[in-house]
Amino acid sequence: MSTITKTHLQALKTHLHQRAQQLLQELDTARSEQAQSVHDTEDLPPEPDANQSRDTSDREVRHAEQMRDQQELKDVRAALQRMEDGSYGECMDCGKGIALARLQAFPSAKRCIACQTLHEDKKRRA
Template sequence: MTILNATQREQLRATLEDRKEVLLQELEAVQHSHLRQAADPDDRVVDDPEEQAERLTGEVLSDAEARRDHDELVLVRAALARMAEGSYGLCIDCGKAIAVPRLLAHPAAARCIACQSQFEK
């Protein structure tokens, strides 16, 4: 089983819950921004090519950040689900305990270092 004590588990749960809320707020802000842009298409019309390029770059970056936030939110929710079912802190591949320092650094970690390294190959 995992070697987390009750205090560490509660701290990690709180960290995951806080991160979930931040990610949800960021995704909601992007959604509102897209809705505002869709509601006023005339606002998007720009004649200056340099300004068009800057606007497009900003939109691409915003979309990339939203995708990253969404992917992280999926991991955070999965970690909270594992916590609720009692398997948090155990590697989803090998079933061994994930090192506490790894969980403290990356609370949504689902794999031990060895399995994560293998997964990334």
């Protein structure tokens, strides 16, 4: 397995910072769109039920996307924090080093591939 060098860490850190910025922007856009749609509804007369339920599911989809973005932002920030305290690149479950290729593809990874697979398996069965 290849070792993670300072150069790798620097590149991953830049990547994480960029991702955090992007997520913040997405969340910001989603929030202002939501504020806008609340305003629109206030001006309109009550809608028929059919429209309302479509709006609700749109809102739910947007909400789910926001939750995902927020979760990823949390992961990205946690990864940056782990870089600060030197534990970056260690699997949170087994403590072994996460493969460099995995970190490069997914810099906010908290688990090695083996533990991630197990974790997702457990989630699916829960």
